[in-house]
Amino acid sequence: MTTIGSFIDGKWVSADADAPGGRLGSVNPATGEPVATALLGDAGTLVEACRAARDAQRGWAATPAPVRGQVVARIGRLVEANKEALAALVVKEIGKPVAESRGEVQEVIDTCTFFAGEGRRLYGQTVPSEMRDKQLFTFRTPVGVAVIVTAGNFPVAVPSWYLVPALLCGNTVVWKPAEYTPAIARAFTELFRHAGVPDGVLHTVLADGPATFDGLSAALGAGLVDKIGFTGSTAVGARIGELAGRHLQTPCLELGGKNPLVVMPDADLDLAVEGALFSGFGTAGQRCTSLGTAIVHESVHDEFLRRFDAAVRGAVIGDPTRDDVLYGPMISERFLAAFERHLDLVEPHHHLHGSTGTGRITAASQREGFVGDLAGCYAHPTVVSGVRAGDALANTETFGPIVGVASFATFDEAVTLANGPGYGLSAAIYTRDPVHAFRFRERVGAGMISVNNSTSGAEAHLPFGGNGRSGNGSRQSGIWVLDQFTRWQALNWDYAGTLQKAQMDVADLPADLGFRLG
Secondary structure (H helix, E strand, C coil): CEEECCEECCEECCCCCCCCCCEEEEECCCCCCEEEEEECCCHHHHHHHHHHHHHHHHHHHHCCHHHHHHHHHHHHHHHHHCHHHHHHHHHHHHCCCHHHHHHHHHHHHHHHHHHHHHCCCCCCEEEECCCCCEEEEEEEEECCEEEEECCCCCCCHHHHHHHHHHHHCCCEEEEECCCCCHHHHHHHHHHHHHCCCCCCCEEECCCCHHHHHHHHHHHHHCCCCCEEEEECCHHHHHHHHHHHHHCCCCCEEECCCCEEEEECCCCCHHHHHHHHHHHHHHHHHCCCCCEEEEEEECCCHHHHHHHHHHHHHHCCECCCCCCCCCECCCCCHHHHHHHHHHHHHCCCCCEEECCCCCCECCCCCCCCCCCCCCCCCCECCEEEECCCCCCHHHHCCCCCCEEEEEEECCHHHHHHHHHCCCEECEEEEECCCHHHHHHHHHHCCCCEEEECCCCCCCCCCCCECCEECCECCCCECCHHHHHHHEEEEEEEEECCCCCCCCCCCCCCCCCCCCCCCC
């Protein structure tokens, strides 16, 4: 079994080195077989990486942006050449179904394709001055050293949303992946390295959450970090936001979600069921954009629930190497245990649908049609009807294969239910009426809206991010993420040969403002 340490300043920590943060084994959640052992660092490891990144940043920023774009293009080509191998590793280490894993790797390729050209489009502007013989300019400049902390449910796609634009803009990066995905982290780092990212420009630190937070605090205190990017839970994001604020920094926070899917009376019910199935149960519900509650008009509620229950019961659950599975295992035993605790949110007025059991799939709690290995971390899909606005289940991110179903009578009630949990990441509405679609967009607080589509499914050139409990308004992907990894710099160049004072030495052409047409 491979032993993997951190990657700092162009070197991997030796497999026989000490692990100040301890050792952690990653396990194939579909079979229980070991995959790799991570040598975890401590707070000092993160600080060391940040210091090395600081040393390399000026040289990387001096590399012309079009040349940095060429490196990004090569990352994309190398990932494409290794697409099947990288997807297979994602299947193996976190249990994501192979079709979704290929899609995740494609997201990396798409991100690189988009940003390769941005190396020639890091445009500033020339701005007209209010005075003669003076020119005004704006420039995008790198932030400096970026520390990027990502979760393991999207172990390559989400990191690419940060790493690719950050590097393109001339920043050096310290990446802290999920410590339980060391094999994926090593493979991804090697792809960047072999694509031409110089030593010292990208560092990968394996560490647990407390060590990472302590390391961030120390590195910020030492003036080694200029930007934090974090994808993870709302609770941890709030702590990182507080830490960054003490250093007058604004982090890029992409947090959790309790995403609504509204079904109007005029909806195509089969399409709505298909969207709810993928939204709620793709990646075993382990997405920040997963469907939380289907909010269904009372006139079609019972029929939607009947069709949704049938679709969930008929879905193939199990072996993630099969192309036909809806979802595979939970990421790990820890994630399965957390999901089972969320089943305690089911109340007496709720009714369960969707499977032949709840919780973990075992020999004693079989799932009809299950195709996996019972040694894996598999959970029954669960649909809960009778959900009400005040229920804990309606307001808690459950991060697993469970979907609530609520009923509404008026459009205003649907909007209230959709906004109620206080998250604001993704929301969907199924309707044929454009008025309802546009009113939903206006009144729902989510950063991303879908009409007749799922709550999941980002594209590489569209802004990704949320509001409220889902984030601080920062956006990833597309040109919008450039504002996270650059700072605007203004330059005024006066060649008049005398001091011209803004707002004071401005020409005032004569006018007759008392003139009136006769």
